[in-house]
Amino acid sequence: MRYLTDRKRAVGKGSAHAGAEHHWFMIVSSVALAFMLPTWLIVFGRALGSGYDAALDTMSRPFPAILTALVLIVGMVHFQKGARTMIEDYTGGTTRKLLIMAFAGFAYLMIACGIFALVKIAL
Amino acid sequence: MAEAKRIERPLSPFMFVQYYRLQLTAVTSVMIRITGNALMVATLLVIWWLLALAAGPEAFETAEWWITSWVGNLVMFGSLWAVWYHYLGGLRHLIFDAGKGLELETAEKLGWACVYGSVVLTVLTVIIYWI
Numbered sequence: 704m705r706y707l708t709d710r711k712r713a714v715g716k717g718s719a720h721a722g723a724e725h726h727w728f729m730i731v732s733s734v735a736l737a738f739m740l741p742t743w744l745i746v747f748g749r750a751l752g753s754g755y756d757a758a759l760d761t762m763s764r765p766f767p768a769i770l771t772a773l774v775l776i777v778g779m780v781h782f783q784k785g786a787r788t789m790i791e792d793y794t795g796g797t798t799r800k801l802l803i804m805a806f807a808g809f810a811y812l813m814i815a816c817g818i819f820a821l822v823k824i825a826l
Numbered sequence: 827m828a829e830a831k832r833i834e835r836p837l838s839p840f841m842f843v844q845y846y847r848l849q850l851t852a853v854t855s856v857m858i859r860i861t862g863n864a865l866m867v868a869t870l871l872v873i874w875w876l877l878a879l880a881a882g883p884e885a886f887e888t889a890e891w892w893i894t895s896w897v898g899n900l901v902m903f904g905s906l907w908a909v910w911y912h913y914l915g916g917l918r919h920l921i922f923d924a925g926k927g928l929e930l931e932t933a934e935k936l937g938w939a940c941v942y943g944s945v946v947l948t949v950l951t952v953i954i955y956w957i
Binding site: 730733734736737740744745747748749751752755758759762771778779782785786789792793794795809813816817819820821823824 | 837838839859862863865866869870872873875876877879880883886887890893894902906909913916917920923951954955
């Protein structure tokens with residue numbers, strides 16, 4: 704007879720095999736995004752369609768550039784973890800693993816491209 | 827007994843339609859997931875726009891032509907609504923996580939607040955863009 708408690712046997716048996724710290728990250732990042740997004744939506748929305756010179760002028764200033772970088776990084780990690788929850792809900796096995804990798808790849812590719820562009824614009 | 831019995835568990839969303847009548851709270855919740863993931867398209871367009879801005883006037887011209895074309899506008903304004911919906915839906919879940927607003931009547935009101943609130947905020951944002 705093995706002396707395992709019911710709780711010990713239950714830990715890690717959920718669909719994701721983990722959870723609390725993931726959920727806490729979603730809460731923290733969502734609060735951060737809730738503060739940043741309204742301002743960013745206005746800054747970006749006004750730059751979009753304003754023409755090359757005006758857009759370059761906006762995005763090379765420190766505040767729009769840093770805010771865009773922050774929204775992009777926090778937003779993409781939040782997206783990647785949120786998408787991961789969806790994948791873990793609806794798929795299993797190899798499909799699940801490959802989809803998690805693909806979505807993480809997309810998120811980090813967007814971050815890398817965005818930061819590259821922002822640095823090139825600012826410098 | 828020490829070992830849990832191995833059983834085949836069904837994958838979500840097997841409960842919907844078949845066993846469980848769709849309710850406002852469930853629909854407004856799954857829409858958070860749909861809007862959040864749909865924002866991938868807008869993210870791609872924004873990053874394309876930024877890369878084009880960094881690359882120079884010709885690349886920027888092409889990117890902006892596509893993004894502000896009628897298809898691009900449809901995607902971008904749709905995404906603006908999706909952002910606001912996801913935003914309000916997220917706030918609603920923060921309220922739920924705090925253990926508040928879980929009474930059926932309040933929960934349904936919060937659901938409608940996401941639906942109507944997202945439209946109002948989208949219109950307000952567009953007005954701010956124009957002025």
